[in-house]
Amino acid sequence: MRPANDPKNKPPSIRRRLFALLLIPTAAIAGAATYGAYRTALAPFEAAYDKALLDAALAIASNIEARDASGPTLSLTPDAVSVLRSDSLDTIYYRVSGDDGHFIAGDRDLPVPHQGVENPEFDDLTFGREPIRVVSYRVSSAHGGSIVTVAETRHKRDHARASVLRSSLAVDAAQLATALIVIWLGVEFAIEPLRNVERQLSARGSRDLEPLTTDGVPVEIRSLIDALNRLFGALQEAEIAERSFLDNAAHQLRTPLAGMLAHLELMAAGGAAIDGAQAQAALEGARRLARTAHQLLALARSDAASRSESLQEEISLPEVIKVCVEARLASADACGIDLGADFESAVTRGSAWMLEEALGNLTDNAIAATATGGSVTLRCGMTGGCAWFEVGDTGVGIPAAERAQVFERFYRASNARAAGSGLGLAIVREVARLHRAALTVEDGVDGRGTRVRMTFPEPAT
């Protein structure tokens, strides 16, 4: 059996839900209404039939004679009896008995209702397997009392009952049916705006991320449209970002490649004699290319890592600082910059290679931004339970207005000194994001240069 046909796997339906929701209370109310109407309509019928039955009993009672001490007798002609018993639908029974219960006249076996305080006394009994309505009327005279009992089968009562029930059920069924038809059509009508949205969406191409129109959209699905539009907006933004990233990456990779090729071609054409300056320029290009490739890969890797790595290694920040300083002493020396550290013990959780990458990029930037004779200092510590590290330099500083932008990919500060890819700080931002760390850019110590600090969240206990 295909899953679509499996009743257990039916997709949810608004219509079915509305039906289920409305059917039960509607049916309950209709049932109660029917019952009430039925009871109300039935009472006068029952009263009228009971009255007729009592009339018959009274007529019999008026024919009871009690002339002597032998007890009451019934003087009723056969004609009168047949008139009494005549009925188109029901059989009529009667019985006259003495007040001690002894049989005087009529149907000997007819059951007599229990004699309570009421006179007449009505009751529902059975006679010869048939349900009957019975009335007893007590007559008293000087020569002893008597009880007149008249009974009839329930055929005409049942007929009346059935016809009352039929008519009230018919009305209620019509009401219920109307409600269900209205729901059925109403759902169709109510979800028409959704169909509109569906038509709009299926008409567009996969690249079309323009927002959906909200004109004439009912308030109930307005939030759905808004959510869709927000998603479209985010996708569009991501697409624009991706395109500009590709543009920038292409530029960052091609520029040093072009320079290298030019110099290498000149060198190849020059034969055996190698121009030192050209070799140096080609080398510079290759280094830049290597660095950019490394950074692009680091970004891609942190992207992938955000989905797979748990970032739960325990990391000693002084160790990270030591690795970073060790790897950059040569380049700091070459620039005549005093690279050093100043740390207290600090431990956080995360990914060691990412933090090394982030701190390394901050350090490279600091070295590039600092003039000969300046210093770059890597620090770390704990403040209020939160581990942090920072890189401070005595360089040119970042203009306050640009501090928010420096972490964008390929952004380069207006007063940047050295050629850079503009990827370094984007990597730092990505690493901070993955570690839920806060990045702050401040003036350096004594107001000179820049301090970039990454503060990690307090570890969950």
Place this chain on the structure above:
Amino acid sequence: MRVLIVEDEALIADGVRQGLVKAAFAADVVSSADAARAALQAENFDLAVVDIGLPREDGLQLLRSLRLRRHALPVLMLTARDGLNDRVTALDLGADDYLTKPFHIAELVARCRALIRRANSRSSSTLEFGALKLEIARKQACAFELPLDLTLREWSILECLVLNAGRIVGKSRLMSAVSDWSDELSPNAIEVYVSRLRAKLGDAACIRTVRGLGYRIDAPGK
């Protein structure tokens, strides 16, 4: 000192070979794990530089087979992959060091030197570093072939720095190298010993201070 380069990329193999030859190493190039095993069987090498990404049998497998045969040759692994796992696996399998492509030739040469020096310190009684020669058994150091007059603590600091040449050695590490059980040294005392040592070494070697982290010994002129 003789280095075996196991690398199938001719451009890189040749660059590495030239760099090492220029730094006064003897270097041979092979391009597969089988050829590497044959070469190691036939001749003596002081160090192997092995690329992880070799065709057929990769560098990690070669390393494993060497260590299984208890071959103690120092091995420096090269890779273009930057997955952290490669690095961890390589070091677990007994690689002595690890470099990611692209690398600076100067860096490679420095690491090769350090590996060979470390291997020698285990087997031989003298350590050489530039113009310095340390005779370990006698705890005697010479600069430019002239004996230096070092106290025991100065000797210990110099030995520790030379054994870790090119790397930053923290003050705490120097403290544990210097102190015996009987006395505790303050970090300031280390500074005093280092400055005395500097004066005695003169031009033979340069002990530079890495602010906040410790000391590093460099050959002069670097």
